[in-house]
Amino acid sequence: MGKTAVLTDSTAYLDKQTLEELGIYTIPLSVIFSGKNYREEIDLSTAAFYEKLSTEEALPTTSQPAIGMFTELLQELKEEGYTDVVSVHLSTKISGTLQTALSAGEMVEGITLHGVDSEISCAPQGFLARTAAKLALEGTPPENIVAELEKIKAQIRAYFVVHDLHHLRRGGRLNSAQALIGSMLQIKPILHMEEGLIVPYAKVRTEKKAINHILDMLFDDLAAGNVNEVSVIHANNRAKAMQLKEKIAEQHPSTTIQISYFGPVIGTHLGSGSLGVSWY
CATH class of the missing domain: 3.30.1180.10 (Hypothetical Protein Tm841; Chain: A;domain 3)
Structure with a gap:
């Protein structure tokens, strides 16, 4: 019997309590102000970001996570006994994060990554991740979780x-x-x-x-x-x-x-x- 983890990225904006209660793993994206990289919600809170946005002359840019962050986490999950990961990320038209996750999945043997393009971001992406986590806790096979998320996406x-x-x-x-x-x-x-x-x-x-x-x-x-x-x-x-x-x-x-x-x-x-x- 396999064991499934659920992974999303920081743009789902799920609070710590939800992440802990449902056992959702998350990887941060970053914002860059004047050449300095800040991982969102780790190096820079949302309140501090908007404060900085109002005072900095140059507007920030954004960057997706490095592939190493994914391979490291997948290795840890494998060692914890997980066989599968359902990975829910922001729209592939906005960011290459999902593609990076899929590439990392191919690099780590013994664990299968099932990618889901939320085709959106923020709260709707968080809703998909929460749904996936609840299904995983009930023991739903990863393929069935992905199929259910694809159905829900059409209703968002x-x-x-x-x-x-x-x-x-x-x-x-x-x-x-x-x-x-x-x-x-x-x-x-x-x-x-x-x-x-x-x-x-x-x-x-x-x-x-x-x-x-x-x-x-x-x-x-x-x-x-x-x-x-x-x-x-x-x-x-x-x-x-x-x-x-x-x-x-x-x-x-x-x-x-x-x-x-x-x-x-x-x-x-x-x-x-x-x-x-x-x-x-």
Whole structure:
């Protein structure tokens, strides 16, 4: 009988308690300020990152984990008696992290790595990792865990509004024309992930209208009884995220609503003040 571990990366932004309770392993991505490398949540907290983002002249860049971090962890897991690892990572269109994990899996004998492209990041990626861990604890075979995650991926909805399109344009995550038009016309595009890429979903005039549009879509799904869990995700804007949570809870008091956040790596691309809502 095999033993399965679950691995994700730091962009799932799972809290320490969840990681410990479910036995999820995690590998950090990094942000680079002025040539100095910081592993997110280890060398640089999310609060410190947004503080630094507001004071540094040069915008940061991001980098994926070195392959050695994966091979080292896989070796340790093998020695602990694991035969399989379900490895859930941020979209391959955003980062090469999953490819690095798969390459590491080929380098360590005696343990099989099963890669899952979440095609997204943040709270939805965390939800997939949590689901995988619960299934692994129940003794579900790794192939069945991967099949279940692929089914869930099709049911994930996630929309977000960025305060300033400059970060996405500079990072090549949104083309210059879309960013320029949005800035000039003061349009707040609602963004979402499509086939692993950040693309505009709808264009509205104000942040308030954008958020209300997202809530309308959520409330439609809630009314149809199709929602298991809601996450409100914020970039250095917890007060607004709490207001959003309360607004959802007022209309649907029995719904499980989590507050999550855009940490340093994703915050580098979205910038401070961004808000998102995701549901499953």
